[in-house]
Amino acid sequence: MRTVTIADVARRAGVAVSTVSYVLSGKRAISATTTQRVMDSVRALGYHPNAGARALASKRSNVIALVLPLRAGMHLPVLMRFATSVVTTARQFDHDVLLMTADEGPDGLRRVAASALVDGLVLMDVEIHDPRVPLLREMGEPSVLIGFPADPSGLTCVDLDFTRAGAVCAEHLAALGHREIALLGAPRVVYRRGTGYAERTMEGFLEGGRVGGLTTVAWPCEEGFDEVSATVASLLERHPGLSGLVVHNEAAVGHVLGALRALGRRVPEDVSVVAICPDDVAERASPPLTSVPIPADDVGRQAVRLLMTKLEGGTVPDSTLLEPHVTIRQSTRPRAADPAPG
Template sequence: MATIGDVARVAGVSRSTASYVMTGRRTMSPATQERVREAARSLGYTPNAGARALATKQTMVIGLLAQFLEDEFAPAMLQYITGVTGTARELGYDTLLVSEPDGAHALKRLTDSRMVDGVVLLNVAHDDDRLPVLRATDVPGVLIGLPGDPSGLDVFDLDFAESGRMMVEHLAALGHRELALVTQPEHVVARGGAYVWRLLDAAQEEAHRRGLRLHAVPGASGQPQIGQDLHALLDTHPAVTGLLLHNEAAAAALPSVMYARGLQAPRDLSVVGRYSDEFARTFSLPFSSIESAPDRLGQLAVRRLLHRIGAPGDGSPPQVLLLAPELVDRGSTGAPAPR
């Protein structure tokens, strides 16, 4: 069985340097990290978790609190989970996924038992009952999702308000005067999904400022209901020439709805969504979109968390970072056809 000494020898570094790379206790150059990890892979070296925890007082595990909720589109949530777990794995950490419905109880259990070195919270609500628990513990934690009160917390999220403004601005510049916005299901809003109303409020304000009509309707989180919702929307508002999608299930269902109605984008209807490029590839979506960047958010959150784990009490202030939206043009928008 390979030892840390064997890894150091093959990588051409000292035993302590190899140990620091494998435990993450100190920052090493990317080149050194890659040599050590490649040596470990070639030798089949696996650190003993129990011995490592005793020596470093670290488990090398982070907790990820997330839920697959029935009223949200599961493939979209999965992208955030893989963004976190993939980055953690690259940096030498395992991830413990906890999906217990009572998030506050689950978080307290994790932090009190020291099962993990830090935690990442997903499904962050406006008034999230996990946050008092997180603020009361000395176990580091980060959020992917902006709560109503982010004070004292490291938070990473997309700037949903600016995303809403950008979507309306883009279609307004092309000459569209009547738009429709499909949002998340009403239950998501009821339980505090602030990202929904942040985008909605900003889109409505921008439409009002520009003198446009904007019809906002909630959509279901899956088939067949979301397809029926889209048909009903287009039947009710036949003058709409631009469609905004803040609902991943709606984006996945729209191609078949448009085909059934004999519509093409952008000839008959300009479409802009809000989802990731990977999501667009997975569902073969031809629509332009605001990049939701779940992978980047996962990377930023995990790296910040590991900084907190590796340098406790370093005095750096909490960080609230909202990613600026980027519009990925897939050719689904254009000037409205004369009617």
């Protein structure tokens, strides 16, 4: 069973090869009757253009690369959601997605670009000082970054507006009447690495609290159960009036709840908890957590759309920030009235 080529389609339809090509691409006007005959032929033969030949002749592979970092501490489910949303959106633009991991290093990017395997790149989880960024500028390959490097100028970056996310959490707690709130963030190493989103969340949280006239404090938070317990315990000890907690650390969320329970603080009766985390984590916690989810689908979709615009020669904004939203579940409630004095 030889594979069907465009010549077979043309022969069967009684037209030239180029005519078939034009029918399929729409790049020249073709009469309705010819179009009809060609399309019938295509369907009858089950024709699919050979990707290699097409790429060779047109200089477009109709494939984009999705570059995953896979550094330690990445949250896999979110990554996966990004990935599927990127694939789905790319297919809507008639593109496929090549999956790359960072362990091939920058050479991998060079390779796929130089070999014309892909038309453009979507890079996930970009850091403040990301080694891929200078390479990207140098290669001049169309690309979109998910996350923000230190200097995004001349690049195209998409992400959740983490500054707003931090602020929105503080605002939610403020609106419920809480006066003293804390942020439990990522492990110290994440801040040291300069991951951007962690810092931005913290800034937004502190600023949001300040604007609302609240007392705020922000601590990093390691991920083991014992560390989390110790952190939570000393936090409550130093801030006895604390009644609102924002947790921006998926791995620690469960332990935080466990620690609070162990310390005799009920959620949400004694302490309201807001998490910045994927929905599945928030939903599986007990009680289910009020949270600001990371809109992985939107981010992925946006990233691909921007890339497609660039591939078609359009211009796009350097930076696209998505607005965060609070999903209210069962871990937050208005602050309990102060116990009557005396």
